[in-house]
Amino acid sequence: xxxxxxxxxxxxxxxxxxxxxxxxxxxxxxxxxxxxxxxxxxxxxxxxxxxxxxxxxxxxxxxxxxxxxxxxxxxxxxxxxxxxxxxxxxxxxxxxxxxxxxxxxxxxxxxxxxxxxxxxxxxxxxxxxxxxxxxxxxxxxxxxxxxxxxxxxxxxxxxxxxxxxxxxxxxxxxxxxxxxxxxxxxxxxxxxxxxxxxxxxxxxxxxxxxxxxxxxxxxxxxxxxxxxxxxxxxxxxxxxxxxxxxxxxxxxxxxxxxxxxxxxxxxxxxxxxxxxxxxxxxxxxxxxxxxxxxxxxxxxxxxxxxxxxxxxxxxxxxxxxxxxxxxxxxxxxxxxxxxxxxxxxxxxxxxxxx
Numbered sequence: 628x629x630x631x632x633x634x635x636x637x638x639x640x641x642x643x644x645x646x647x648x649x650x651x652x653x654x655x656x657x658x659x660x661x662x663x664x665x666x667x668x669x670x671x672x673x674x675x676x677x678x679x680x681x682x683x684x685x686x687x688x689x690x691x692x693x694x695x696x697x698x699x700x701x702x703x704x705x706x707x708x709x710x711x712x713x714x715x716x717x718x719x720x721x722x723x724x725x726x727x728x729x730x731x732x733x734x735x736x737x738x739x740x741x742x743x744x745x746x747x748x749x750x751x752x753x754x755x756x757x758x759x760x761x762x763x764x765x766x767x768x769x770x771x772x773x774x775x776x777x778x779x780x781x782x783x784x785x786x787x788x789x790x791x792x793x794x795x796x797x798x799x800x801x802x803x804x805x806x807x808x809x810x811x812x813x814x815x816x817x818x819x820x821x822x823x824x825x826x827x828x829x830x831x832x833x834x835x836x837x838x839x840x841x842x843x844x845x846x847x848x849x850x851x852x853x854x855x856x857x858x859x860x861x862x863x864x865x866x867x868x869x870x871x872x873x874x875x876x877x878x879x880x881x882x883x884x885x886x887x888x889x890x891x892x893x894x895x896x897x898x899x900x901x902x903x904x905x906x907x908x909x910x911x912x913x914x915x916x917x918x919x920x921x922x923x924x925x926x927x928x929x930x931x932x933x934x935x936x937x938x939x940x941x942x943x944x945x946x947x948x949x950x951x952x953x954x955x956x957x958x959x960x961x962x963x964x965x966x967x968x969x970x971x972x973x974x975x976x977x978x979x980x981x
Contacts, residue, residue, distance in 0.1 A: 631707035645898040656967025658682030669694035699724040734895030736779040768977040772896040773918035796963030804875035813840040816884040818899035821848030829890035833939035897922040904958035907951030928954040
């Protein structure tokens, strides 16, 4: 098949994250299986208009909003057999521009994130996501990554039988990563884009309340200056901002960490949870944050904080728990190979049923 993947960013974008990695890994699997794969996304500084990586051809055009406006041109020029339209808040509405089958990929609903965009864009975005998209894609095949995200889609009016769950995979741990020295401190870690809904402030507060603890903040994003200002209220050795690091360095930081903190308001799944678990590191997240209820096994591979619990207190309790073996065993169940294989079966079924 000739498959067009549509996403607002790729992982080379400064604000690219887990959802982009998901689509890239799926695309790479499809390419290995002999399919022609085009990944259409936004352009950004220093990125070529066209490139090829791991068998996938990347096409970049348009910026934050222009990528949506220009998307139909890619559909008409490439004439794919099937399209994967990624809904990161809003979809590309590819179904309006082609008679070819379109699969809608959505990791989670964005009700909690839209207010950050401002009162006008926020209301418009949620209207498009919650009212317009379910009507445009009525009867189309949906893919999401967790039961929690499926329930959110059903609540918006999407038929449950139209939704297939294809879980996230995880990259293998690099074998040649650096070794970080033991500085005698308790290392907590966050792996995240630095944006408001990730609520890294709660992780900073937790580290500040634990004697001998330091928080390693791994990732970048437009909220970083605000987080640095927030961290400045505490001693300078309590928080270390590492920025965007290599995969090997990331895994070295995870290997040194004791607990991974994911205070996000909403996650479709949480790839970072499984990456931490590969190193036997449990994750503390919030029970009402969606898919983390499935990527964290409460009391076994991490902790889910309830409304009547204090985040920092639960982090402190988790430091004294032995969850390493259970976390590693759970992480071993996931791979991008399995994710790609299941996604391909969804695409085949969608194409032949159209």
